[in-house]
Amino acid sequence: MTEITSIDNAVDDAKNAPMLQVKNLAVSFRTTYGEVNAVEDASFTLHRGKTLAIVGESGSGKSTTAMACIGLLPGNGRVTGGSILFEGRDLVPLPESAMRTIRGRAIGLVPQDPMSNLNPVAKIGTQVAETLLVHGLADKKNVKDRVVEVLSAAGLPDAAERAKQYPHEFSGGMRQRALIAIGMACRPRLLIADEPTSALDVTVQRTILDQIDTMTEQLGTSVLLITHDLGLAAERASELVVMHRGRVVETGPAAQLLNDPKHPYTQSLVRAAPSVAAVRLRPGAYHEDAAKRTAVAQAAFEEHQADADSVEQAAPTDNIVEIRDLTKIYKRRGSSEDFYAAKNVTLDIPRGQTVAIVGESGSGKTTTARMLLKLIEPTSGTMTFDGMDVATLDKAQLADFRQRVQPVFQDPYSSLNPMFTIERIVEEPLNAYKRGSKRERAARVRELMDQVSLPHNALRRYPSELSGGQRQRVAIARALALKPELIICDEPVSALDVLVQAQILRLLGDLQxxxxxxxLFISHDLAVVRLISDYVCVMKDGELVEAASSEEVFQNPRHPYTRRLLASIPGNELNIA
Structure with missing residues (x-):
């Protein structure tokens, strides 16, 4: 009888225990330079049915802490101290065989990088089905229906058709949604979401987070959210843990902590976060002729909507780029219907100013940028750069065009050759176009390093030896090498933490x-767009639905889609100071 009572008490203790308790956790990695302490003395508690967010910049230890909780540290990593209690049970001493019974069914994971976590040679539906079958959540008879249900819940349209496609046929945001579908399929009691929406647009982000909230309410699931987006953390988490250099520096209720941060590091995060304090951080003034340009640009757009033939007469005269009725059509595989990646896009880029294109994945913003860069050819429409028709450039003119127009891509790691030193990367455009002597090129490289605030001793390093922010500065230095007049920035800060993001945005403003x-600034982050842009063009389903000054779009949006985008910004309604 005593033994039965003891068992009942243990069951009751497990039910009453917090979902996750991390006590004095220490994690280290073995490297060629010795033992490196990645996490030290970290403690926090996640209660049942609640969401706790861990925030901090890259290298702060937040993802390492999350991976320790699910037993997925790299081979050279190990827990060197403390405990990780899941429903009262310490996971640290458990063997891998025991962790496998917990991982997936009891503790789910949504990792950050969709390309490295999806099998490139297996269809999306097959990968979701594998998860459902392994954990006994479906059988072979109904697994297809369950796959469609899970993908639909994760926000994927036409889920039945999408299940038949491969990862490379998905956009970045769609791949991330597939990962979320796999992580949510098992209906775990604890879901660890490591930057689950970093690749998603605000409207899709809200859909996914609403679905996670629904799961939390209906199933009592607890969520450990790893993010660098303070607005998202404030809106979605009840508790917040701030990590810096492997240590927990502040904890508390999310809204309270972000409204009144005590630690200097937390204060710096809040100041740097556009998604939390967009109104306070946005530019307060524009160029002297901003009002005039705003009126002309808006008039041009409205006149184009009524009568496309008359747009050129209403367009501003001092534009470095003028795009008229630009259209890109792709043939659908296995379908007689055409796909319009961009449809009748008309916009101007005034000289010396910033025009932002915003919209969801698949809205046509990157397609428009690629056509302007002449990486893909438009189906119809015209583009002029400094008065020259881009479509009719001969070989010499095209070479000149490519020197005057330069891109900065989203991922600062994949856009840099990992086998080149930083010096060779920055010097590459100068060599390609035979600019100057060897000595002059070396001097120019050092000048560029100064312009982007990088030390000269970084020239002998490789991209893997730099942080994400430093790599993006290298990408900007390379883009500046040929002294271009127009830079096309395609999501240049979306992969960066808020502190580094703020540094890059200030750098772009100073250079301008x-x-x-x-x-031309391409982004799905409207808070970032508000900080840097003079004009905003909103795209949806390949079409331009609104174009006006940044002030006008954010203060008085006209199109319902624009209003929906603005309403979806995480933390937008919290008014955090």
Whole structure:
């Protein structure tokens, strides 16, 4: 009788225990330079049915802490101290065989990088089905229906058709949604979400987070959210843990902590976060002729909507780029219907100013940028750069065009050759176009390093030896090498933490002021767009639905889709100071 009572008490203790308790956790990695302490003395508690967010910049230890909780540290990593209690049971001493029974069914994971976590040679539906079958959540008879149900719940349209496609046929945001579907399929009691929406647009992000919230309410699931987006953390988490250099520096209720941060590091995060304090951080003034340009640009757009033939007469005169009725059509595989990646896009880029294109994945913003870069050819429409028709450039003119228009891509790691030193990467455009002597090129490289605030001793390093922010500065330095007039920035800060993001945005602003650069800024982050843009163009399903000054779009949006985008910004309604 005593033994039965003891068992009942143990069951009751497990039910009453917090979902996750991390006590004095220490994690280290064995490296060629010795033992490196990645996490030290970290403690926090996640209660049942609640969401706790861990925030901090890259290298702060937040993802390492999450991976320790699920037993997925790299081979050279190990827990060197503390305990990880899941429903009262310490996971640290458990063997891998025991962890496999917990991982997936009891503790789910949504990892960050969709390309490295999806099998490139297996269809999306097959990968979701594998998860369902392994954990006994479906049988072979109904697994297809369950796959469609799970993909639909994760926000994927046409789920039945999408299940038949491969990862390379998905956009980045769609791949991330597939990962979320796999992580949510098992209906785990604890879901660890490591930057689950970093690749998603705000409207899709809200859909996914609403679905996670629904799961939390209906199933009592607890969520450990790893993010660098403070607005998202404030909106979705009840508790917040701030990590810096492997240590927990502040914990508390999310909204309270972000409204009144005590630790200097937390204060710096809040100041740097556009998604939390967009109104306070946005530019307060524009160029002297901003009001005039705003009126002309808006008039041009409205006149185009009524009568496309009359747009050219209403367009501003001092534009470095003028795009008229630009259209890109792709043939659908296995379908007689055409796909319009861009449809009748008309916009201008005034010289020395920033025009932002915003919209969801698949809205046509990157397609428009690629056509302007002449990486893909438009189906119809015209593009002029400094008065020249881009479509009719001969070989010499095209070479000149490519020197005057330069891109900065989203991922600062994949856009840099990992086998080249930083010096060779920055010097590459100068060599390609035979600019100057060897000595002059070396001097120019050092000048560029100064412009992007990188030390000269970084020239002998490789991309893997730099942080994400430093790599993006290298990408900007390379883009500046040929002294271009227009830089096309395709999601240049979406992969960066808020502190580094703020540094890059300030750098772009300083360079524009110093060098008179024009920017076409592609982004799905409206808070970032508000900080940097003079004009905003909103795209949906390949079409331009609204175009006006940044002030006008954010203060008085006209199109319902624009209003929906603005309403979806995480933390937008919290008014965090």
């Amino acid at each position: 002021s110093e060098l008179g650069l024009s920017y």
